[in-house]
Amino acid sequence: xxxxxxxxxxxxxxxxxxxxxxxxxxxxxxxxxxxxxxxxxxxxxxxxxxxxxxxxxxxxxxxxxxxxxxxxxxxxxxxxxxxxxxxxxxxxxxxxxxxxxxxxxxxxxxxxxxxxxxxxxxxxxxxxxxxxxxxxxxxxxxxxxxxxxxxxxxxxxxxxxxxxxxxxxxxxxxxxxxxxxxxxxxxxxxxxxxxxxxxxxxxxxxxxxxxxxxxxxxxxxxxxxxxxxxxxxxxxxxxxxxxxxxxxxxxxxxxxxxxxxxxxxxxxxxxxxxxxxxxxxxxxxxxxxxxxxxxxxxxxxxxxxxxxxxxxxxxxxxxxxxxxxxxxxxxxxxxxxxxxxxxxxxxxxxxxxxxxxxxxxxxxxxxxxxxxxxxxxxxxxxxxxxxxxxxxxxxxxxxxxxxxxxxxxxxxxxxxxxxxxxxxxxxxxxxxxxxxx
Amino acid sequence: xxxxxxxxxxxxxxxxxxxxxxxxxxxxxxxxxxxxxxxxxxxxxxxxxxxxxxxxxxxxxxxxxxxxxxxxxxxxxxxxxxxxxxxxxxxxxxxxxxxxxxxxxxxxxxxxxxxxxxxxxxxxxxxxxxxxxxxxxxxxxxxxxxxxxxxxxxxxxxxxxxxxxxxxxxxxxxxxxxxxxxxxxxxxxxxxxxxxxxxxxxxxxxxxxxxxxxxxxxxxxxxxxxxxxxxxxxxxxxxxxxxxxxxxxxxxxxxxxxxxxxxxxxxxxxxxxxxxxxxxxxxxxxxxxxxxxx
Numbered sequence: 001x002x003x004x005x006x007x008x009x010x011x012x013x014x015x016x017x018x019x020x021x022x023x024x025x026x027x028x029x030x031x032x033x034x035x036x037x038x039x040x041x042x043x044x045x046x047x048x049x050x051x052x053x054x055x056x057x058x059x060x061x062x063x064x065x066x067x068x069x070x071x072x073x074x075x076x077x078x079x080x081x082x083x084x085x086x087x088x089x090x091x092x093x094x095x096x097x098x099x100x101x102x103x104x105x106x107x108x109x110x111x112x113x114x115x116x117x118x119x120x121x122x123x124x125x126x127x128x129x130x131x132x133x134x135x136x137x138x139x140x141x142x143x144x145x146x147x148x149x150x151x152x153x154x155x156x157x158x159x160x161x162x163x164x165x166x167x168x169x170x171x172x173x174x175x176x177x178x179x180x181x182x183x184x185x186x187x188x189x190x191x192x193x194x195x196x197x198x199x200x201x202x203x204x205x206x207x208x209x210x211x212x213x214x215x216x217x218x219x220x221x222x223x224x225x226x227x228x229x230x231x232x233x234x235x236x237x238x239x240x241x242x243x244x245x246x247x248x249x250x251x252x253x254x255x256x257x258x259x260x261x262x263x264x265x266x267x268x269x270x271x272x273x274x275x276x277x278x279x280x281x282x283x284x285x286x287x288x289x290x291x292x293x294x295x296x297x298x299x300x301x302x303x304x305x306x307x308x309x310x311x312x313x314x315x316x317x318x319x320x321x322x323x324x325x326x327x328x329x330x331x332x333x334x335x336x337x338x339x340x341x342x343x344x345x346x347x348x349x350x351x352x353x354x355x356x357x358x359x360x361x362x363x364x365x366x367x368x369x370x371x372x373x374x375x376x377x378x379x380x381x382x383x384x385x386x387x388x389x390x391x392x393x394x395x396x397x398x399x400x401x402x403x404x405x406x407x408x409x410x411x412x413x414x415x416x417x418x419x420x421x422x423x424x425x426x427x428x429x430x431x432x433x434x435x436x437x
Numbered sequence: 438x439x440x441x442x443x444x445x446x447x448x449x450x451x452x453x454x455x456x457x458x459x460x461x462x463x464x465x466x467x468x469x470x471x472x473x474x475x476x477x478x479x480x481x482x483x484x485x486x487x488x489x490x491x492x493x494x495x496x497x498x499x500x501x502x503x504x505x506x507x508x509x510x511x512x513x514x515x516x517x518x519x520x521x522x523x524x525x526x527x528x529x530x531x532x533x534x535x536x537x538x539x540x541x542x543x544x545x546x547x548x549x550x551x552x553x554x555x556x557x558x559x560x561x562x563x564x565x566x567x568x569x570x571x572x573x574x575x576x577x578x579x580x581x582x583x584x585x586x587x588x589x590x591x592x593x594x595x596x597x598x599x600x601x602x603x604x605x606x607x608x609x610x611x612x613x614x615x616x617x618x619x620x621x622x623x624x625x626x627x628x629x630x631x632x633x634x635x636x637x638x639x640x641x642x643x644x645x646x647x648x649x650x651x652x653x654x655x656x657x658x659x660x661x662x663x664x665x666x667x668x669x670x671x672x673x674x675x676x677x678x679x680x681x682x683x684x685x686x687x688x689x690x691x692x693x694x695x696x697x698x699x700x701x702x703x704x705x706x707x708x709x710x711x712x713x714x715x716x717x718x719x720x721x722x723x724x725x726x727x728x729x730x731x
Binding site for chain 2: 263401414423
């Protein structure tokens with residue numbers, strides 16, 4: 001019996017095998033089980049996310065979706081434990097600040113290595129500046145759905161007018177003057193959070209970066225917490241306290257961002273410092289008239305680096321685990337969340353607390369109504385001008401933890417901002433040297 | 438003992454020995470070796486180093502952590518057992534009221550840690566908390582009191598919440614021990630003219646010494662292992678004023694990914710706890726031995 005093979009048959013077989021191997025992977029319908037862990041989010045987001053998951057399940061009947069929601073503050077512990085025990089979810093929805101460490105640890109994989117031609121669609125639908133927030137070392141590790149920007153100021157309009165002002169403050173010195181004038185015996189002029197919660201530290205970083213400060217220099221590997229830009233930003237916090245414009249210092253160190261929002265919403269503080277999610281429903285009383293504006297600028301930035309207009313980070317970024325057992329299905333899930341219908345959630349349908357990632361979301365009238373100035377700035381192409389990423393590098397938590405301690409020491413008057421930040425720099429440098437080796 | 442009996446005895450205790458090796462000896466060995474290894478971000482950078490211990494010695498926060506941990510463990514245990522003894526003695530009295538209280542007192546114990554911590558955090562908040570507001574409205578304080586924001590106060594406030602949470606079980610165990618003291622001994626002491634304090638000191642206490650020692654050691658271990666309460670209520674702040682071993686180990690492990698240093702702290706924690714327990718058992722060896730041999 002002859003085993004010969006004709007040339008035509010050989011070429012046909014080779015072409016068929018080649019096509020099966022090299023065809024875009026997502027052309028094959030994904031099936032099987034995927035697990036998804038989502039961390040953090042506003043109550044509204046958490047509810048809507050689960051509803052849209054049902055839509056995903058309907059559209060992908062062959063994929064069994066195992067979705068779990070967790071508090072944002074425990075994400076590192078949960079993800080690390082999952083990674084170590086080889087039970088990490090296929091898709092992780094976490095914070096942009098986590099990317100360098102998760103990537104460095106080998107927990108997540110670059111999406112552009114596996115996404116194939118889906119990438120073109122993502123780039124097409126997502127605002128470039130926001131899309132870049134998912135990049136690390138030139139590769140896309142996470143798909144953003146929105147970003148938060150730091151820092152913003154909420155102003156009670158009745159208190160503003162009562163104090164004789166017709167516009168919100170625009171510089172740090174103006175803010176001190178306004179806060180003093182708006183202070184009453186039973187209502188401080190301004191409140192800011194100063195606990196060790198990461199968000200409270202991010203709020204401060206917004207001020208420090210706008211003043212030309214940085215917390216770490218990637219090029220030199222040096223912690224720069226005692227840069228004049230950071231020291232003077234902390235001095236600004238201390239000045240607000242010594243002006244008598246804030247609640248008691250001990251109260252600030254136990255009041256995290258949500259409590260501060262609550263005080264403002266109840267009319268118990270005339271202004272408060274937060275992130276761009278000022279507009280989220282924090283339980284603001286109906287009789288409180290207020291507005292949110294970008295945080296006033298330093299009169300003359302003192303830091304050694306380029307002052308930024310804002311720092312930003314996404315807190316619902318979709319990442320695919322490096323141990324994903326079903327990467328095709330995981331990518332289908334990520335792709336589902338890149339569609340306009342999902343991204344419009346943050347265009348005021350229904351959430352108005354974030355800066356949406358989807359281009360189409362910016363056309364929604366709900367967003368224009370809630371944040372007319374944002375939409376104007378976006379349309380003019382200035383919204384992200386001068387903005388930078390929130391600090392993100394391997395060891396960021398160690399430095400932010402030392403910064404949190406320094407903020408509290410200065411706020412409580414235990415140390416001057418310079419002393420507190422000098423000590424924090426030394427402590428954080430020790431940690432960083434250990435972590436980065 | 439017959440040889441076959443000996444085999445049977447070993448076979449019967451084998452599952453327990455295996456469980457102890459798997460769940461106690463194994464992890465302890467693992468932590469001990471990790472403490473001598475530079476492990477950061479899951480990457481080993483050399484075994485056989487004291488670098489982690491040296492890093493701790495150079496860490497300015499670690500001294501404060503040790504001081505806070507001493508307040509937490511020793512203060513917490515002493516107060517928990519002392520208050521528990523007082524409450525247990527009261528609950529040992531037969532009355533309708535104490536009958537109800539014996540059941541109700543367990544409520545703080547059965548609540549989940551996270552719920553307890555969140556509720557206390559809210560209640561103790563200087564501006565939005567009910568305790569501060571009540572104190573201010575009743576004129577007891579002039580302004581708001583920041584129980585968890587004041588570095589001089591925060592550690593002791595945490596200890597109070599800890600006692601509220603842990604004391605009920607201690608009180609019930611000691612109540613049961615007090616109720617088992619033979620009536621004839623108490624009656625004999627009374628007839629000899631001993632007053633209530635003397636009867637408690639010279640009759641009740643020696644009789645409950647075994648339970649008291651056991652409950653003290655157990656409380657010390659519970660309190661050392663307690664993490665959720667301080668972490669949720671303060672996160673170690675303000676300015677590390679409530680940073681204790683448990684929270685700092687967590688921070689090093691899961692926030693900084695610095696497992697070598699975290700393991701070194703765990704080893705120090707284990708040695709400290711074992712030393713304190715050993716010392717306590719040594720001091721109380723007589724009552725422990727006599728009761729235990731009954």
